[in-house]
Amino acid sequence: MEHKINFEYSARYYTLGEISENVEQLWFVCHGHGQLAQYFIRKFEVLNDGKVLIVAPEGLSRYYLEGFRGRVGATWMTKEDRLSDIENYLTYLSEVFNFIKSQLKSNVQVNFLGFSQGAATISRFATQTDAHFDKLILWAGIFPPDLPPLESIERLKGKKVYWVYGTEDQYLSAGVMEEQETIAKHLDIKPIVKTFKGLHELSSEVLLEIAEE
Template sequence: MEKRISFKFNARYEILGTPSEDVEELWFVCHGHGQLAKYFIRKFDAIASPKRLIVAPEGLFRYYLQGFAGRVGATWMTKEDRVSDIGNYITYLSAVYNEVTSQLKKDLKITFFGFSQGAATISRLATMSDLSFDRLVLWAGIFPPDLPPLQSTDRLKDKQCFLVYGLQDEFLTEARIKEQESIAEQIQITPESITFEGKHELSSEVLESLAEIPYRHQLYFRA
């Protein structure tokens, strides 16, 4: 007979920048499968500034990328016990979010960003929590098919949504793009597509261009 238990859990996250009242913009970024936050966050050096804070949580499950030794990566979840894992990482990500934003000023622009597997992770955080944010960026990843339709529509209806991918991305195939379009249609969202010449990777140049796009709304205000 399977049983469940809850307990305190210690987890880590990385920041690029210094939390202060000078910060005007927060990027909450989730890495892809097999990555670690301390390396993933370096990809955002190109857009770091005293007024922009980058926060990179790390997947709660770490493993050896090859065999039983050597390089280590992290993942957000697998197919095993997935509902529980999703609930756990939403609780974890919410705790990171609340800790960081408690150190910042009340009016703040917030970008939720997910790369590859992290795109599904950040999509679930955006739609299955009550955390405030202004825009959602899915880079080399798509909306997961298990998003709650009505809740997702309500949570994303006034948000800027971007789908960014390399035209040579070996994982984001035409079939996957069609799946993205189908899910987006179900939740009544039309992401703006941004493409570039490249594979399954982050482009500093495109990242800089994305960071320069004005926020349509400034919705986050803490009482």
């Protein structure tokens, strides 16, 4: 018989930039499957101009990428006990976000970005919590198909929603792209689509474009 217990948990996150009154944009970014936040956040160095603060939480489950030693990656969830994983990471993300946001001026622009698997993670955070945001950026990933439609629509009203991907992304098949279009239509939103010549990766040029819009 399965049982569950609640207990206090410690988790890490990383920042790039200084928390100060000078911060005009807060980027809250979620990495992809098998990545670690400490390396993922380095890809946002192009935004680090003294007026931008980047915060990168890390998936709560870590594992060896190959065998039983060597490089380690993190994941937000798997198919096993997925609802508990989702609940846990939403609680964790809320704690990190609220702690950081409370130290910034009230009118700071908030951008949520999720890369690959992190796109589903940040989508759930944007639509299933009360965290305030201005832009939602799904990069090389799509909305999860199980978002609650009515709640999602309400939370996404008046927000800029982006879908960004490399034109040579080896993981975005025609079927995945069609699924994204279907989900977006179901949520009654029209994402701003941005593409770049590249693989399953971030683009400094597109990051700067979005930051300036």
